[in-house]
Amino acid sequence: MLIWYEVIYWISFSSYLLPIIVFIPKKGIFKTEDNLSSVLLFYQIICISTELFNIFYMQFFRNNNPVIHIYTIVIFVLVSFFYFKIFKNFNYKKLLFPMTIFFIIYSFYEFFNNQGYLNVNTKPYLILTIYTIILSSIYFYKVYSEMKIANLFQDGLFWVNSAFLIYFSSTFYVSLFEDYIRSEDSNLLYYTWPIQLVSTIIFNVILSRGIWLMRKQ
Amino acid sequence: MVNEKTIILTVLAGSLFIVVIIIFIFVVGINYRKKVIERESDYQLQIKNKELEMLKRVIDTQETERQKIASNLHDEINPLLVSIKHVLTSQSKELTAMGIDSTRISNQNEVINSVIENIQSSTRDLSPRILYTFGLPRAIKSFLNDIEGVDVSYDFIGESFIEKTETINLNIYRITLELINNIRKYEQIKKLHVSLVGSEKSVVLRIVHDGEGITNEVFHDYAAHSKGIGLNSILSRVKLLEATLDFTKGKDSEIVLEVPLFHAR
Numbered sequence: 326m327l328i329w330y331e332v333i334y335w336i337s338f339s340s341y342l343l344p345i346i347v348f349i350p351k352k353g354i355f356k357t358e359d360n361l362s363s364v365l366l367f368y369q370i371i372c373i374s375t376e377l378f379n380i381f382y383m384q385f386f387r388n389n390n391p392v393i394h395i396y397t398i399v400i401f402v403l404v405s406f407f408y409f410k411i412f413k414n415f416n417y418k419k420l421l422f423p424m425t426i427f428f429i430i431y432s433f434y435e436f437f438n439n440q441g442y443l444n445v446n447t448k449p450y451l452i453l454t455i456y457t458i459i460l461s462s463i464y465f466y467k468v469y470s471e472m473k474i475a476n477l478f479q480d481g482l483f484w485v486n487s488a489f490l491i492y493f494s495s496t497f498y499v500s501l502f503e504d505y506i507r508s509e510d511s512n513l514l515y516y517t518w519p520i521q522l523v524s525t526i527i528f529n530v531i532l533s534r535g536i537w538l539m540r541k542q
Numbered sequence: 543m544v545n546e547k548t549i550i551l552t553v554l555a556g557s558l559f560i561v562v563i564i565i566f567i568f569v570v571g572i573n574y575r576k577k578v579i580e581r582e583s584d585y586q587l588q589i590k591n592k593e594l595e596m597l598k599r600v601i602d603t604q605e606t607e608r609q610k611i612a613s614n615l616h617d618e619i620n621p622l623l624v625s626i627k628h629v630l631t632s633q634s635k636e637l638t639a640m641g642i643d644s645t646r647i648s649n650q651n652e653v654i655n656s657v658i659e660n661i662q663s664s665t666r667d668l669s670p671r672i673l674y675t676f677g678l679p680r681a682i683k684s685f686l687n688d689i690e691g692v693d694v695s696y697d698f699i700g701e702s703f704i705e706k707t708e709t710i711n712l713n714i715y716r717i718t719l720e721l722i723n724n725i726r727k728y729e730q731i732k733k734l735h736v737s738l739v740g741s742e743k744s745v746v747l748r749i750v751h752d753g754e755g756i757t758n759e760v761f762h763d764y765a766a767h768s769k770g771i772g773l774n775s776i777l778s779r780v781k782l783l784e785a786t787l788d789f790t791k792g793k794d795s796e797i798v799l800e801v802p803l804f805h806a807r
Contacts, residue, residue, distance in 0.1 A: 465570060475578060477571040487567045495560050502552060516549040520556040527560070 337522040340529035454497035481539030488531035495524035612669035703740030729753030755795020
């Protein structure tokens with residue numbers, strides 16, 4: 326089981342590079358004027374950095390939970406910013422800002438007080454997944470009701486949004502059981518985490534497709 | 543207590559969950575495409591209907607104006623000319639006695655007769671009462687019978703189906719006249735055969751002649767470059783009727799107009 330887990334883990338880790346490779350523009354990575362692509366690139370950099378930090382923390386401190394706490398907050402802010410940008414005519418998009426502030430405050434509360442930075446931040450992470458699932462569903466609803474795009478399969482944002490929906494739905498599923506499994510036998514997590522790793526691979530492949538199409542557009 | 547079997551079932555359920563989401567996304571994408579295509583075809587249909595409606599209005603206005611002119615010619619100019627002719631005829635003896643040459647008087651009479659005939663012919667063309675009274679086959683027959691110097695033949699089948707609406711008949715009549723007049727104008731023909739076949743679904747007009755004929759491409763090329771209204775009037779009426787017009791060049795050149803009756807306006 327461990328060997329398979331290691332294989333899937335390293336494939337998943339390497340897959341973070343795929344969207345970045347697709348992203349590399351002719352004039353250089355950071356010279357793009359496309360805000361949305363930049364947000365996604367930053368998202369990928371955060372993910373890779375977190376994975377690297379995780380490896381580093383696990384080597385020296387045997388606990389990577391503080392990194393996960395910070396990662397959750399940054400990802401929440403990026404997701405909010407991304408959807409704020411793509412919801413051009415959405416009346417409630419201004420709510421994203423106070424929700425983000427509220428989430429940051431709540432996460433810090435969890436970080437210092439309730440769950441503590443040495444424990445897994447299950448609650449904030451669950452909120453992040455539900456938040457992203459709701460936003461991506463709103464996006465699908467808006468696209469479907471507005472009918473402004475000729476072919477969804479040729480639209481970069483559709484793929485990016487699909488990637489978010491698939492990834493955060495599967496991580497939501499895994500997070501639901503994580504606390505309970507951890508309390509019983511944390512070794513059993515090696516069975517459930519591959520779901521998250523496989524969904525990460527799917528996420529990166531679909532995100533690459535989305536970025537590729539966005540760059541073409 | 544969590545055992546391995548429960549965990550494996552949970553993992554399988556999780557995998558199924560991911561697969562369901564992926565299928566859901568694909569279904570959304572495919573349904574969306576179908577909806578876009580449907581909306582696009584609805585939009586195209588709306589544009590087409592609007593175009594046809596505009597075309598109908600233009601042609602209706604044209605026909606109304608034609609009827610007005612025909613009515614003026616028939617009811618005002620024609621009676622005046624007839625009365626002038628009567629005056630000339632009745633006073634011809636007196637005028638001859640006054641020394642005016644009788645040949646000049648009879649010449650003027652012939653000119654007036656010719657003008658009256660022309661006016662009657664124009665009135666017929668502008669407002670074909672025979673079409674409104676006796677229907678399309680009779681009107682085309684009447685028009686063909688007046689053609690001189692050409693061996694004309696015709697046959698009409700399914701006349702009961704042909705009598706559908708006045709608009710269809712009037713447009714077919716106008717197209718027929720325009721096509722035959724153009725054939726006579728630009729081709730040296732000796733034989734002309736016209737057939738009109740009516741059925742539940744369509745009316746098919748076939749004009750066969752021994753002239754050189756033209757192809758569809760040449761006809762559309764002429765129509766595109768023509769400054770006159772004849773060819774474009776044919777095309778407008780064909781479009782309004784949602785009909786097809788085919789030209790075949792050959793030993794017996796042929797023009798076929800097929801008008802669908804269910805879709806015709």
